[in-house]
Amino acid sequence: MPLCLLLTLPAHAATRPQYGGTLRVETRLNAQTPDPPPLLGPAFQITRWEAGKLAVYEANEDAPGGRPFLNTVEIQLNRSLRDQANDLELGKADLVELGPNEVRRQAAGRRIWSSNPVRVLALVFSPRVDDPRVREALALAVDRAAIHRVLLQRQGEVSGALLPQWLSGYAFLFPAVMDLGRARQLSPGARPFTLAAADPASRPIAERIAVDARSAGLAISVTSQADTADVKLVELRIGTSDPARALAQLGAALGAAVPARIDTPEQAYAAERALLDGFRVIPLAHLPDVYGVSPRVQGGPGIEPAGEWHFETLWLESARP
Amino acid sequence: MSFRARLVLIFTVAIVAAVGVVDLLVLGSTRQAFERTEAQRAEALVAQFRKEFDRRRGELVRTVNAIAAADATRNIAIQPDYSPYFDYAAPQAATHDLQMLELVSPDGAIVSSAEWPARFGYKEDWLLSGENWAARGAFLRREELPDGMTLALTAVGTATVGDRKLYVVGGRELDRDFLSTIVMPGGMRVLLYRNLDGRFAPGELIGAAGPAGDAAQLRPLIDQVLNEKREHARILGSGSEAENFHAVPLPGLDGSVLGVLLIASSRRELAGLENSLLTTGLIVAAAGILLGIALSWWASARVIRPVRRLADSAGRVAAGDWNTTVEISSADEIGQLAGAFNRMTGELSAQRERLIQAERVAAWRELARRLAHELKNPLFPLQITVENMVRARESYPDQFDEVFREGTATLLAELAQLKQIIGRFSDFARMPAPEIQRVDLNALITETARLFTPQLEQARVRLATRLDPTAPAIPADPEQITRVLRNLMLNAVDAMPEGGTLTVSTTAQPGGVLLEISDTGQGLTPEECERLFTPYYTTKSHGTGLGLAIVQSVVSDHGGRISVQSEKGKGATFRIELVANRTQA
Secondary structure (H helix, E strand, C coil), X not given: CCCCEECCCCHHHHCCCCCCCEEEEECCCCCCCCCCCCCCCCCEEEEEEECCCEEEEEECCCCCCCCCCCCEEEEECCCCHXXXXXXXXXXXXXXXXXXXXXXXXXXCCCEEEEEXXXXXXXXXXXXXXCCHXXXXXXXXXXXXXXXXXXXXXXXXXXXXXXXXXXXHCCHHHCCCCCCXXXXXXHCXXXXXXXXXXXXXXXXXXXXXXXXXXXXXXXXEEEECCHHHCCEEEEEXXXXXXXXXXXXXXXXXHHCCCCCCCCCCHHHHHHHHHHHHHHHCEEEEEEEEEEEEECCCEECCCCECCCCCECCCCCEECCCCC | CCHHHHHHHHHHHHHHHHHHHHXXXXXXXXXXXXXXXXXXXXXXXXXXXXXXXXXXXXXXXXXXXXXXXXXXXXXXXXXXXXXXXXXXXXXXXXXCCCCEEEEECCCCEEEEECCCHHHCCXXXXXXHCCCCHHHHCCEEEEEEECCEEEEEEEEEEEEEECCEEEEEEEEEECCHHHHHCCCCCCCEEEEEEECCCCCCCHHHEEECCEECCCHHHHHHHHHXXXXXXXXXXXXXXXXXXXXXXXXXXXXXXXXXEEEEEEEEEECHHHHHHHHHHHHHHHHHHHHHHHHHHHHHHHHHHHHHHHHHHHHHHHHHHHCCCCCCCCCCCCCCHHHHHHHHHHHHHHHHHHHHHHHHHHHHHHHXXXXXXXXXXXXXXXXXXXXXXXXXXXXXXXXXXXXXHHHHHHHHHHHHHHHHHHHHHHHHHHHHHCCCCCCCEEECHHHHHHHHHHHHHHHHHHCCEEEEEXXXXXXXXXXXXXXXXXXXXXXXXXXXXXXXXXXXXXXXXXXXXCCEEEEEEEECCCCCCHHHHHHCCCCCCCCCCCCCCCHHHHHHHHHHHCCCEEEXXXXXXXXXXXXXXXXXXXXXX
């Protein structure tokens, strides 16, 4: 069941809404498309678009649900998690994404909004790695629990499935346990290969995977050359609450075929099982979207359980009509 | 080789040997002194390194203990969940200038690692060995890093809060940076071999400037230290590139040798010193040799001078100067030798005088004997003839006239022979000194042969002449040479009573002319050849034995030589060598 988790509520949350002001949002999203992606709902209209850099939205006076309180939403794109955290700390941003470590470092009382686990962290092999034994060895060597406990700071959940448990209901059926003994049995003869993290923030996870692989007898070196890497550590967003559509989206992102019609959980399970057979894709964990919120932001939460932004009910404390 | 040259050589060799021995002794003692100094320097440096190493160990222990005692660390120790602190170590390590820092939970699991952040959760079981880390101090340890093994100086601290405990493991890598902080005197360097996996790896031999290039050369020394676990020293390289290596084992926690420290001391100074000494030695030796040659030349001259005078005197004695004496200038062995020489020549001179007198007496006796013999022969017919004439006057007066006439003829003939005999003796006695002029020997032979033609025809002797037209003119008395030719030709005719061939030839020789007169007569025995030129010796019944003596005398007066070659029944050949230049004689 979708659930939005409100971690902290400030004391002045019950103040009266005010119109006006500009909500400053920062995100890692690096949209380089000519046209802006649908970041916000119909309550806001795009007025400025600089691909990969800036998107500015104005309040839609004719919005179906009424005009939002905010006049403007200014979204900075392609900002690193560290920069976002700094900007939040310095008051330069009102709403920023937080990585696991940034969450831990937030000052007491800081509001944090979190979605359900809507991103899947997975290893994706390139076609060059054609030995399924080696791929399975790596799947068995990775200590997902350690990664979840330490590097992800217990955010999200460990998983061996593509779809999170809250979405599919059967994710627990996909094994996610570490088995070094079995991995060592499968690894002899494996050639050294490279592992790239698509997001620099994920590099510590890639480093840990390399350490685990080394324990299993696999020689993996972490590289920043994602294009030529044998394995990539990727983060795939699940953009819908419909398991069938989510599976189709993931299949499309992974370049794998998914049955066109999935009507039952059994069919979804079979389709996902087919995607994961052969260990071309190794799911590691499901992660939520976590945001740090400036104290001047009122209302909300501005994040839907499925991760969509929902700024229509937000207002800024210092704003004037 | 002359005696003087030998003396000079002996003196020179003695000087060279003496200089060489001195040079070697100086070189040897210098090398020993240098070796002692080098050993002391190496020991001092090893002691310095140990002191520096101990200082680093103490510093590391203090640093690790400080981190363990920090409130932040103690706070982590009491946390039920260590996961939020997985990145605690890296900034702490940077702050405290540590290359390695790990926080380890009481069960040995890594909480946070600076050198390998991704290894959280992995076990460091060696920490659970029960060792008293507070007392252990810093130690060497092999550390596994993402890019491979390394050797580190490690210390373990413990953050204890109540019953909670957290290990703090800090370390600094023993690498080129570590070595570069060790201050080395000039001419010395320090190398470190890191024994990371038990097998020799050339790349693990490093110096302050990076990997050392002489790993293969040092391998035997390193292996020896690793095997025997004690210090060794060895000289490697040659010449000015040679180095004295002092190898010190660096043990780890379990006593195994994890590293070998090599302190190298260049022997360039020694090589330079040796070269300098060698050069100096060579210069001194060369000067010594030159001085030795000069001194030995002078000394040998002093020694040789009286010997040479002796030799010259002996030469003069050999040349016939029997009265030669040597000045006695010293009382040493040479002086004694000169005295003995003088006594010897005096004795020889006296003996020669006695011999000459004896020979003179013998010659007079021989002359008297020959005169008696020669005169007795005509005197006997004279006596018979006179007695016949007396007897015919008394007994046969009628035949006296005839007897008188015959007797008178006989007396005259014998008297003529007596006169001839006396004339020959007179000629031998009156042999005049030659009047030298340039003489064409070929012309002289032709002229003489022409005068002998009737006599040769009568004796049925054929004359053959082979005269070398290139024969040079010689300095000679033509009358005396003609006399020689005549004597020899007459002898040849006498030697061929049945006729034969007389051959006269001349041949140009270097420096003179060879004259040969051969006959085909009866020849001579070796004994006759030996005595042929003795005065008054003759093989003929009517000869005086003075002809060939006169010939030898003339040839000798002309500076020439005469010899005879003959065999009985095969004729004889007289060879006369005359010089073209009298100074050659």
